[in-house]
Amino acid sequence: MKRILLALLIFILPLTVLGIESRRDFIETYEEQPESAEEAAPPILEEMETGGTDDDDLSFLDEDDEVIEVYDPFETLNRRIFWFNDKAYFYVMKPVAKGWRWLAPEPLRIGIRNFFSNLRAPIRFVNAALQGKFRDAGNELTRFGVNSTLGIGGLYDPAKVHFGIERKIEDTGQTLAHYGVGPGPYLVLPFLGPSNARDGIGLLGDFYFSLVPVLFENRYYWLAVSGDVINFLSIDKDTYEGIKKDSLDPYLFLRDAYSQYRLNLILH
Amino acid sequence: MLKRLLLTLITGFTLAVTAISLAASSPTDEVRTSVDAVLAILDNEQLNYDDKRTQIRVIVKERFDFRAMSQRTLATNWKKTTDEEKDKFVELFSQLIENSYVGKIESYTNERVDYPGEKVSGRKAVVETLIITSSADIPVDYRVYQKGQQWLVYDVIIEGVSLISNYRSSYQEIMKKEGFDGLLAKMRAKIDELASTPS
Numbered sequence: 001m002k003r004i005l006l007a008l009l010i011f012i013l014p015l016t017v018l019g020i021e022s023r024r025d026f027i028e029t030y031e032e033q034p035e036s037a038e039e040a041a042p043p044i045l046e047e048m049e050t051g052g053t054d055d056d057d058l059s060f061l062d063e064d065d066e067v068i069e070v071y072d073p074f075e076t077l078n079r080r081i082f083w084f085n086d087k088a089y090f091y092v093m094k095p096v097a098k099g100w101r102w103l104a105p106e107p108l109r110i111g112i113r114n115f116f117s118n119l120r121a122p123i124r125f126v127n128a129a130l131q132g133k134f135r136d137a138g139n140e141l142t143r144f145g146v147n148s149t150l151g152i153g154g155l156y157d158p159a160k161v162h163f164g165i166e167r168k169i170e171d172t173g174q175t176l177a178h179y180g181v182g183p184g185p186y187l188v189l190p191f192l193g194p195s196n197a198r199d200g201i202g203l204l205g206d207f208y209f210s211l212v213p214v215l216f217e218n219r220y221y222w223l224a225v226s227g228d229v230i231n232f233l234s235i236d237k238d239t240y241e242g243i244k245k246d247s248l249d250p251y252l253f254l255r256d257a258y259s260q261y262r263l264n265l266i267l268h
Numbered sequence: 269m270l271k272r273l274l275l276t277l278i279t280g281f282t283l284a285v286t287a288i289s290l291a292a293s294s295p296t297d298e299v300r301t302s303v304d305a306v307l308a309i310l311d312n313e314q315l316n317y318d319d320k321r322t323q324i325r326v327i328v329k330e331r332f333d334f335r336a337m338s339q340r341t342l343a344t345n346w347k348k349t350t351d352e353e354k355d356k357f358v359e360l361f362s363q364l365i366e367n368s369y370v371g372k373i374e375s376y377t378n379e380r381v382d383y384p385g386e387k388v389s390g391r392k393a394v395v396e397t398l399i400i401t402s403s404a405d406i407p408v409d410y411r412v413y414q415k416g417q418q419w420l421v422y423d424v425i426i427e428g429v430s431l432i433s434n435y436r437s438s439y440q441e442i443m444k445k446e447g448f449d450g451l452l453a454k455m456r457a458k459i460d461e462l463a464s465t466p467s
Contacts, residue, residue, distance in 0.1 A: 058336050061392065061413055061422055062343075068437065110403055235403045237375045245462070246368040248454045252438035257429045264428025 068259050070186050078188040082251050085193055089240060097233035109234050111155040116228045118147050118154025119211040126209050127170040131178045139165050169265055173202025177266045186255055194258035295393040295412050295419040296386045302331040303381055303397065306373055324370050333420040334362035340422065341435045345443060353448065360455040367462055369424060393419065
């Protein structure tokens with residue numbers, strides 16, 4: 001177990017360092033965006049007065065656009081793993097998840113999901129704190145306290161339902177990004193799916209702070225993690241099926257969606 | 269005489285109020301009208317699957333500016349295409365977007381939609397919505413812009429992921445490898461595939 005993690009670390013670390021440079025440029029261009037949108041407001045009004053709703057004159061819509069160029073030097077390998085994950089999803093994970101969906105009522109499955117989410121609360125707490133988001137860290141601490149007790153070991157989420165304290169996703173990958181670590185090359189991880197060098201390393205940090213390995217040791221850990229994933233898929237409304245159905249190239253679609261999703265988390 | 273005057277006054281007043289409310293309707297109001305209409309159709313048990321789709325399509329067409337979406341998806345390539353190519357792309361792209369959006373909305377039947385807020389800046393606005401389901405709350409933001417009296421959707425952002433940005437990068441990648449015609453061919457094939465396998 002530890003050896004695998006170490007091997008992963010050795011493999012991924014150099015990649016991240018490579019990625020820092022490209023990421024820097026990206027952050028800079030991104031951070032300039034909101035300002036330029038503000039500045040551009042007056043011309044827009046002028047345009048309206050002169051009735052400038054020309055077909056080709058919609059450039060003002062693009063100002064707040066973040067164009068993400070994903071660095072993907074391992075596309076060939078990534079696509080292979082993507083293919084493997086796709087098969088694993090349709091032939092193993094999804095059928096099991098469907099069986100579980102049929103067997104267990106939804107409230108129970110949501111309870112199990114909450115339970116695992118609660119065990120991962122320390123990840124969110126630590127990483128919010130590391131990024132100086134002390135209010136969020138405090139919220140996570142409160143949530144953990146309330147949900148572990150009133151929520152019966154985390155099965156329920158009274159912190160949200162009764163006290164209106166929402167969960168906020170924070171993880172080690174986001175903390176690394178906060179301190180300027182770039183995403184590095186895009187990676188598709190076996191079974192886990194879209195990631196990148198930075199977030200892959202982040203998973204190690206998350207593993208360290210999670211209570212799941214504390215509660216479930218050795219082989220029970222993998223059992224618990226698989227159970228969590230299967231249970232999650234039983235609640236999920238066929239997101240991956242939808243993506244596969246809609247997009248011309250699901251690999252590209254997910255690659256970009258993942259990058260946007262992570263960027264959005266990092267910026268908030 | 270008095271009656272007629274009164275009637276004229278009332279009619280005039282009503283018209284004025286309608287005009288004002290039309291002009292002043294907020295982005296959220298307009299998005300809400302469309303979203304509510306779509307939800308009502310989805311909840312209508314008297315309609316079969318095809319009828320629902322057809323009716324939803326009409327509403328989506330009124331609210332979504334597919335041409336603006338196409339233009340943003342093609343980005344710099346938009347100017348390089350001929351008018352004919354543009355029309356073709358818009359037609360295919362609207363079918364794909366429609367399908368994708370309706371498919372997503374469909375999987376959330378019987379759910380509540382909240383409108384936590386909106387941000388308006390000049391002719392652009394973001395209407396925030398939150399789809400509340402039994403298992404999760406999904407943030408869906410509509411980017412709209414003002415065209416005449418209307419606010420039209422030019423992008424949908426689900427959990428921080430912009431639909432248009434997403435399409436843009438994959439389409440550009442495909443265009444790089446297979447050219448504009450290759451992209452159109454792929455889009456056509458996708459539409460045929462979707463038509464032949466109704467979910």
